[in-house]
Amino acid sequence: MRHLRDLEDQSVYILREAYKHFDHLAMLWSMGKDSTVLLWLARKAFFGHVPFPLVHIDTGYEMPELIQYRDRLCREWRLNLVVGQNREALADGMGPDRGRVVCCTAMKVEALKQTIARHGFSAIILGIRADEEGTRAKERYFSLRGKDGEWNFRDQPPELWDQYQTMFPPGSHIRVHPLLDWTELNIWEYLEHEHIELPTPYFDRGSGTRFRSLGCVPCTGTVPSCATTIPQIITELRLTTTAERAGRAQDEGRGMETLRKLGHM
Numbered sequence: 001m002r003h004l005r006d007l008e009d010q011s012v013y014i015l016r017e018a019y020k021h022f023d024h025l026a027m028l029w030s031m032g033k034d035s036t037v038l039l040w041l042a043r044k045a046f047f048g049h050v051p052f053p054l055v056h057i058d059t060g061y062e063m064p065e066l067i068q069y070r071d072r073l074c075r076e077w078r079l080n081l082v083v084g085q086n087r088e089a090l091a092d093g094m095g096p097d098r099g100r101v102v103c104c105t106a107m108k109v110e111a112l113k114q115t116i117a118r119h120g121f122s123a124i125i126l127g128i129r130a131d132e133e134g135t136r137a138k139e140r141y142f143s144l145r146g147k148d149g150e151w152n153f154r155d156q157p158p159e160l161w162d163q164y165q166t167m168f169p170p171g172s173h174i175r176v177h178p179l180l181d182w183t184e185l186n187i188w189e190y191l192e193h194e195h196i197e198l199p200t201p202y203f204d205r206g207s208g209t210r211f212r213s214l215g216c217v218p219c220t221g222t223v224p225s226c227a228t229t230i231p232q233i234i235t236e237l238r239l240t241t242t243a244e245r246a247g248r249a250q251d252e253g254r255g256m257e258t259l260r261k262l263g264h265m
Contacts, residue, residue, distance in 0.1 A: 096218045
């Protein structure tokens with residue numbers, strides 16, 4: 001497991017650097033496998049305490065099991081949780097029937113921007129990985145964003161020989177990506193090694209299917225699988241040729257690229 005320890009050490013270092021350099025810091029937590037590993041690493045980095053708020057962007061279409069899992073861990077680990085939601089759009093009937101990119105822009109991108117502005121967060125830690133989706137391979141560990149959270153992949157600081165850029169002009173908004181070098185298989189290996197509990201939709205519950213990537217209920221599909229344990233999922237991943245986010249409707253076409261340019265994670 002030496003490769004997992006190397007990844008863990010790098011991620012812990014980045015988390016500590018972010019906490020050192022940014023005064024108004026928060027971390028996104030979707031309750032998915034990646035952001036939950038990130039939360040676990042944050043607790044390791046700061047000796048069991050998470051010294052910044054967690055932000056959950058609630059679209060109103062969340063899986064009930066995720067909300068139950070979120071609330072239980074917040075109680076058990078004494079987490080400071082901020083829930084962001086675009087209530088105006090939700091009250092107006094916003095949903096995937098208006099177009100998935102339109103819905104995600106309103107319920108995810110705009111809700112995140114509203115939450116950042118309301119709380120004055122100068123930097124947000126996210127659990128994205130370079131191997132998960134094409135545009136994320138262009139990211140930096142410390143990613144400069146526009147004043148409204150827009151992402152310009154052509155205007156990013158160089159990161160050479162593990163020298164991270166942490167000094168930015170006053171008023172800048174930064175996204176921090178401690179899991180950038182991890183792979184999907186690394187995440188599951190780490191979950192097994194650390195005995196980290198995950199929400200139940202990741203596992204087959206008798207239907208012969210499970211969720212490989214979690215998102216909103218109307219826009220997330222399952223994959224055929226009888227895996228009920230993490231070791232079984234690891235075995236599947238070593239054999240599969242299906243993309244991780246094949247069940248995520250928002251990724252169709254260039255939907256995710258559009259959302260990320262606007263400020264999505």
